[in-house]
Amino acid sequence: MKNENKIKSVSYAKWGYIFILPFFLSYAIFSLIPLADTIRNSFYEYYAFGLKTVGPNWTGLSNYTSLLSSDLPKYAWNTFVMWILGFVPQIVISLILASWFTDARLKLRGKQFFKVVIYLPNLIMASAFAMLFFALFSNAGPVNSILLRMGVVGEAIRFMESTLGARTLVGLMNFLMWFGNTTIMLMAAIMGINPSIFEAAELDGCTHTQKFFKITLPQIKPLLTYTLITSLIGGLQMFDVPQILTGGKGAPDRTTMTLIMYLNKHLQAKNYGIAGALSVFLFIISAILCWFVFKMNTDSDPDGSKSAAKRAKKGGKA
Amino acid sequence: MATLNLKGITKIYPHSGEQKKAKKGQPEKKTNLQVTDEGVIAVQKFSLDIADNEFIVLVGPSGCGKSTTLRMVAGLEEISGGELYIDGKRVNDVEPKNRDIAMVFQSYALYPHMTVYENMAFPLKLRKMDRDEIDRRVREAAETLDITQYLDRKPKALSGGQRQRVAIGRAIVREPKVLLMDEPLSNLDAKLRNQMRAEIIKLRQKIHTTFMYVTHDQTEAMTLGDRIVIMKDGYIQQIGTPQEVFDHPANIFVAGFIGMPQMNFFNARLTAEGGKYFVSVGGCKVELSAEKSKNLAARKVQSQDITLGVRPSHMVLAKEAGNTLSATVEVSEMMGSEVHFHANADGKDVVIIVPTMDSNGVHIDSFHPGDKLNLTFSSNVCHMFGQNGENLEF
Numbered sequence: 001m002k003n004e005n006k007i008k009s010v011s012y013a014k015w016g017y018i019f020i021l022p023f024f025l026s027y028a029i030f031s032l033i034p035l036a037d038t039i040r041n042s043f044y045e046y047y048a049f050g051l052k053t054v055g056p057n058w059t060g061l062s063n064y065t066s067l068l069s070s071d072l073p074k075y076a077w078n079t080f081v082m083w084i085l086g087f088v089p090q091i092v093i094s095l096i097l098a099s100w101f102t103d104a105r106l107k108l109r110g111k112q113f114f115k116v117v118i119y120l121p122n123l124i125m126a127s128a129f130a131m132l133f134f135a136l137f138s139n140a141g142p143v144n145s146i147l148l149r150m151g152v153v154g155e156a157i158r159f160m161e162s163t164l165g166a167r168t169l170v171g172l173m174n175f176l177m178w179f180g181n182t183t184i185m186l187m188a189a190i191m192g193i194n195p196s197i198f199e200a201a202e203l204d205g206c207t208h209t210q211k212f213f214k215i216t217l218p219q220i221k222p223l224l225t226y227t228l229i230t231s232l233i234g235g236l237q238m239f240d241v242p243q244i245l246t247g248g249k250g251a252p253d254r255t256t257m258t259l260i261m262y263l264n265k266h267l268q269a270k271n272y273g274i275a276g277a278l279s280v281f282l283f284i285i286s287a288i289l290c291w292f293v294f295k296m297n298t299d300s301d302p303d304g305s306k307s308a309a310k311r312a313k314k315g316g317k318a
Numbered sequence: 319m320a321t322l323n324l325k326g327i328t329k330i331y332p333h334s335g336e337q338k339k340a341k342k343g344q345p346e347k348k349t350n351l352q353v354t355d356e357g358v359i360a361v362q363k364f365s366l367d368i369a370d371n372e373f374i375v376l377v378g379p380s381g382c383g384k385s386t387t388l389r390m391v392a393g394l395e396e397i398s399g400g401e402l403y404i405d406g407k408r409v410n411d412v413e414p415k416n417r418d419i420a421m422v423f424q425s426y427a428l429y430p431h432m433t434v435y436e437n438m439a440f441p442l443k444l445r446k447m448d449r450d451e452i453d454r455r456v457r458e459a460a461e462t463l464d465i466t467q468y469l470d471r472k473p474k475a476l477s478g479g480q481r482q483r484v485a486i487g488r489a490i491v492r493e494p495k496v497l498l499m500d501e502p503l504s505n506l507d508a509k510l511r512n513q514m515r516a517e518i519i520k521l522r523q524k525i526h527t528t529f530m531y532v533t534h535d536q537t538e539a540m541t542l543g544d545r546i547v548i549m550k551d552g553y554i555q556q557i558g559t560p561q562e563v564f565d566h567p568a569n570i571f572v573a574g575f576i577g578m579p580q581m582n583f584f585n586a587r588l589t590a591e592g593g594k595y596f597v598s599v600g601g602c603k604v605e606l607s608a609e610k611s612k613n614l615a616a617r618k619v620q621s622q623d624i625t626l627g628v629r630p631s632h633m634v635l636a637k638e639a640g641n642t643l644s645a646t647v648e649v650s651e652m653m654g655s656e657v658h659f660h661a662n663a664d665g666k667d668v669v670i671i672v673p674t675m676d677s678n679g680v681h682i683d684s685f686h687p688g689d690k691l692n693l694t695f696s697s698n699v700c701h702m703f704g705q706n707g708e709n710l711e712f
Contacts, residue, residue, distance in 0.1 A: 196427035199394050204441035204488070207417040214440075218431040307470060 002296075042276030048267065054234065054272065063277035071254070072262070072281070078250070082242070083235030085171025090179045091227065097179075098186035099212055100276040101108075104195070119180035130244035130318065133173055134160075160246070163255040170256055171285050178234075182227055189223035190216060225297035229290050236286050319526055320405040320418075320495035322368040322391070322521055328399035329386050329552075332357040360386045362552040363400070373522060373529040377536060379577070383552040384532045388498050391530060392421050404495060420489035421498040424505060427480045428473040428488070430639045434460075435469040438488045446476030459487045462524055462652055463517075479510045483517075498533045503538065515541060536576055540564070548572050570707040573627045579658065579669045582633065583699070584643075588619070588702060588710070595619075597627055597700065600643040600664055613711040614702075616677075624710065627701035630658070630669040634694050642692040647685045647699035657684065668693070 036239065042063055046055035049228035097118070101111055136143050137159040144156040159165035193216070201215045217224075242250065248264075250257025259282060266275040361383040376384040389395040391402060393414030401413050402409055409417050420441070428437050435456060444451045460466045463483040473481055482502060489497055502518075503511045504679075515538060522529065523541075532541055539546050540560040548555040548563060548571075555575075567573035573581045586599035595606040595614050606614070623643040636642045639673035652674075659670045670693065675681050685691065702710045 062328060194425055196423040196425050197429060198423065198429040199392075200423060200488075201420050201421065202394070202414045203392060204492075205444040207415075210444065215429065221431075269658075 024234050038276045038279050041272045042280050045274040047271035063273045065148050067274060067277050074255050075259050075262045079236060079238055079253060081166050082170045082238060085168060086174030090175045090182055094182040095177050096185050097183045098190055099216060102187055102190040118183055121176045122178065122181050126240040127244045129173055130241045131175060133169060134245050137169060147257050161252050163252060166246065166252060166256045168246060173241050185223060185227065186220060189220040193219050223295055225293060232289050233286050236282060322496055322528055323403040324364055324366045326400035327361060327387065327390060327397060327402060329361040329390060329395060330357045330359050330398040330551050343555045344439055361577065364554060366547060366557065367439055368528060371526055371528060373542060373544045374547060375531045375533060375539040376547045376549060377533055377539040378549035381554040384549050385500055388500055388530060388532045391506055392419055392498050393417055406615040410674060419496045419498060420492050420493055420494035421500065422485050422489050422502045424501040426485040428481055428484055429474055433470050433472050434465065434484050434634055437484055438491050441488065441492050455491045459491045463487050475598060478506050481515060482506065482514060494527060496528045496530060501533055518542060548575060566712060568709050570625060570703045573701055577629055577631050579588040581627045581629050582668045584626040584666065586623045586624050589621045597626055602643040602694055604695065604697050610711060619710050625703040627703060628695045630671040632699040633670040634696060635672060636694050639692045642694050645689050647689045647691060649687060650685060659685060
């Protein structure tokens, strides 16, 4: 009798747990524990001084306060400016290209070819891309020599030595690397819209521009939100391009130094306390920004029932 | 309100590179379309004059080119050949928005991010109409369609039937010259479809405009249309009032397409003997009525093998065998007021509709699977089609 009971209660659930175990194990070892450790470290004085290791000594919030009084706001501003320089042209060009490529009436030829070409820069490693730009735009590089030959400029432009030049180069590279990706995603979103909606709009009297602003844009809003959030997080973590382009110096005068480059400096100096505090800052900033973007772009009243109820209430009172 | 003239409208989809590649591998899937060197022909020389205020229904099986024709009228497809006139003005190269037409789509095509009110006001706003006028028109249309209480809802919150009303509302607020409808009821369930069909008939009495309606449903075609255009493989098969196409189908296709259950077809022999015409099928020989004989004689029809078409309700049950066609009942379907018998006559399926009781309330003998039937048909209501499928009388 007892034996029979045992056979009956065979549970297959354990296999489910066994199958998902590898993920949770690796997540815990490589992500969760380091994450917790980072946060813990941010409250300690803990750095290497020559061959000696100082700490860990509990210091409370002093890492945070010392960061705030350092050049952190300046680096945050740098990051933001370079992100904007890359993101604005990226989203504009991507929207234009996506609406061209998806317009059935234009009958563009070689769509497939262009889709591949604009996606290609994304496949190149960011560091290789940065090296390439470093060579192209150096003082004696090909861009300068072409400009000189054509007589556009009198003397070589020192791209890397001006704040605007260096920042624009970083923005340009980010734009080139990501606009293909964004275009493909926007195209997917636009193609997901029922084509008869566009036809209805055409019959209702929309011009091409009106169709874009009144029909396409509102309908791809969820994907635009997604693009904005991922790009924002990516922007906050901007590191490889400016690091390689400026040799980690953030030249000129640290105006291209991003938050993560700064973090990297502390890590190299084995200052785990400050680096941890900086990471927590970054986490909080991204969380706040994402919450903002999300609130801004989500339709809080998807079926119109809320506003209808509100109006009904008003009507009832009056 | 406008007349609409289609003169030899043709639509050819040119071959694209991909289609040519497909040819090498598998055979073409759509065999009902004509593939020529120029491309795939979807609509062939479509000519039709639609009067002001007329309700025209295009009907046919899927892929027959009815929707393509409608979309060419709307301007959503380019016209490959022929000419299109709205109110006497050639509009081949006029943009859709300037043709003064409105269209109702099968998928409703409502703007999901706008409320019902905004959806309906949208075409008027684009025309920069006065705000009060927009408001008046939208409320009037909402009133007509009984959707006033949903005006500040978004399409998501509405049921299929309500969405379709909004789509119709968006089309009629503009008071367009021509109202096009592309299978507007196909996405609704059967009950709602019947209800909306009645609504469309009512709507038609309220607003004065020319309708062009596409459907694959013959019931919709018969009940809604002033005239029906039956299409197949891009060709018009017949144009006529519902009664005309039912009573005098131009060919086998129309005969089989219109009418539920389908018309019965028999291989038969038409013989002309001294000015009289006889049709013999199986063991049954029937002399045609004087009117039919006159029609056939007028067209100098000779004796020949024909396809005989008789509608299920026009089949006659004979009491005794003799000059009759014998058949075996396979299935009997009780419909209430009538019974549908599916019988086998010489290997051919035949459907016979018999009322369950006569006008005196006496029940008519019922049959069961396996029973023998003796069939004949009335000489007034049979249809004769020649070898090419054309009706021999007309």
